Amino acid sequence: MPRRRARTAGAQHDPQGYLPLPIAHFHVLVALTGGQKHGYAIMRDVDELSRGSVRMGPGTLYGTLKKLVDQGLLEEVHGQSDGPEDERRRYYRLTGLGQRVCGAESDRLARLVRVAKSNLRPGLA
Amino acid sequence: MQTEQRVYRKLLVLYPKAFRQEFAADLAQTFSDLVHDDGAPSAWRRIIVDFAVSVPRSRLEAIMKNQRSNVVLNTLIVTLFVAWLGTLALGAVVGLPLLAVAVVLGVTQRSRLARSLQPERPASLRRSRLLTAAIFGLIALGTIASWIYHINHYKHLGDTTVMVHNLIGLPTLVAAACYLVAGLRTPRSTPSPVA
Numbered sequence: 476m477p478r479r480r481a482r483t484a485g486a487q488h489d490p491q492g493y494l495p496l497p498i499a500h501f502h503v504l505v506a507l508t509g510g511q512k513h514g515y516a517i518m519r520d521v522d523e524l525s526r527g528s529v530r531m532g533p534g535t536l537y538g539t540l541k542k543l544v545d546q547g548l549l550e551e552v553h554g555q556s557d558g559p560e561d562e563r564r565r566y567y568r569l570t571g572l573g574q575r576v577c578g579a580e581s582d583r584l585a586r587l588v589r590v591a592k593s594n595l596r597p598g599l600a
Numbered sequence: 601m602q603t604e605q606r607v608y609r610k611l612l613v614l615y616p617k618a619f620r621q622e623f624a625a626d627l628a629q630t631f632s633d634l635v636h637d638d639g640a641p642s643a644w645r646r647i648i649v650d651f652a653v654s655v656p657r658s659r660l661e662a663i664m665k666n667q668r669s670n671v672v673l674n675t676l677i678v679t680l681f682v683a684w685l686g687t688l689a690l691g692a693v694v695g696l697p698l699l700a701v702a703v704v705l706g707v708t709q710r711s712r713l714a715r716s717l718q719p720e721r722p723a724s725l726r727r728s729r730l731l732t733a734a735i736f737g738l739i740a741l742g743t744i745a746s747w748i749y750h751i752n753h754y755k756h757l758g759d760t761t762v763m764v765h766n767l768i769g770l771p772t773l774v775a776a777a778c779y780l781v782a783g784l785r786t787p788r789s790t791p792s793p794v795a
Contacts (some may be wrong), residue, residue, distance in 0.1 A: 514626055515633040532650020533613065533630040537623040538658055565626055 488572055490579035493546070499539050501531050504548065504569065504577040511552050511568035514540065540567060548573035604640050608647065614655045616662035673734050677705045678775070682739075685767040693777060729783030734774035743769035 496504070499521075506512065506520035518536050521529055531539070543549040544567070552566040569577065608631045612624055634643035680702035687695025747765045750757055 515630045518630065530646060530649070532646050532654065533627040533634075534650045534654030534658070535790055536630065537626055538619070541622070543618075563625070598792065 488575075490572070490575040493548070493576045494580055494583055496580045498529060499531060499535065500543060500548075501577070501580050502531075503536075503539055503543060504573060504580075507549065507567060507569045507573075508577060511566045513564035513566050517541070517563075517567065543573070548576055602635075604635060604644070611651065614651065618662065619658050635739050673705060675735055677702050678736070678739075678772070680705070682768055685765060688767075701710075726783055726786040726788060729779050729786060733776050733779035733783055736772045736779060740769055740773040740776055743772065 492533045501561040502524055503517055505524055509520075512520065514536055515534070517540075518531055518533075521531055538547065544551065547570055549567045550570050552568050605628065609624075609628055612620055612627060615623075631643065631647065634646065638646075643777060680698045684695040684699040684702065687698070743765055747769065750765075
């Protein structure tokens with residue numbers, strides 16, 4: 476069970492152990508590849524990235540963020556707000572491990588898409 | 601504060617207390633942003649679906665977090681299993697319910713759902729495994745001590761005595777070794793995030 480091993484024995488830092496990522500987790504990680512964001516900005520980015528197919532509410536969003544922080548894929552950033560209105564907000568950014576996991580999941584999905592295209596439309600892949 | 605804000609804040613009571621304490625302000629802020637950008641009807645449609653999904657999940661997570669620790673459950677499972685082996689060694693079949701309970705507990709404890717709902721706590725996981733190893737080790741040592749006592753005090757050992765000692769001693773010794781290795785291989789804490 477590679478997933479469990481990597482998540483509990485986190486010091487191994489093996490991104491493959493976190494795969495496949497739940498769809499909401501992957502969207503949040505991708506949203507944060509553009510830099511640190513607060514919760515609402517992440518939610519909006521996920522809406523846009525998924526073209527509305529993944530619509531997270533606040534409860535799902537913060538549950539997901541908490542889980543990703545616990546796993547060491549994200550970290551909270553303090554004192555990085557752009558304006559006084561944003562000072563109250565909690566900002567998040569990818570950790571090094573989070574970046575590697577996001578990259579590994581991207582590669583996995585890309586391979587899968589290549590196979591699907593190749594099988595569905597031979598000669599066009 | 602607008603009416604919908606007050607209603608939303610009241611509804612947050614549906615979430616577990618720990619989650620509420622940590623994220624209530626963020627949840628309210630996000631809801632406020634949603635109402636501001638999308639309008640109240642659209643925001644509420646999203647919120648209703650969100651509650652339906654996230655409230656049961658967070659409640660389940662809270663239940664799993666508060667349940668008795670893995671060590672206690674694992675010890676209970678092993679004790680029931682050993683008790684069943686004991687009744688078997690004595691030729692009794694009345695121990696089958698013990699095995700049934702041990703299996704049910706084991707499957708429940710080790711199920712994918714249970715593991716996915718348990719919080720990630722490598723530090724406590726390490727302690728838990730080492731403690732389990734210690735418990736198994738003590739049982740194994742006790743069995744070995746009992747074995748030595750029997751050899752020194754009795755000329756002939758009955759089949760039942762031999763079987764009981766083997767059935768208890770060997771599995772617990774192996775389990776102790778496995779948990780010890782697993783515990784030592786578990787990191788002391790979560791990896792420190794690298795920015």
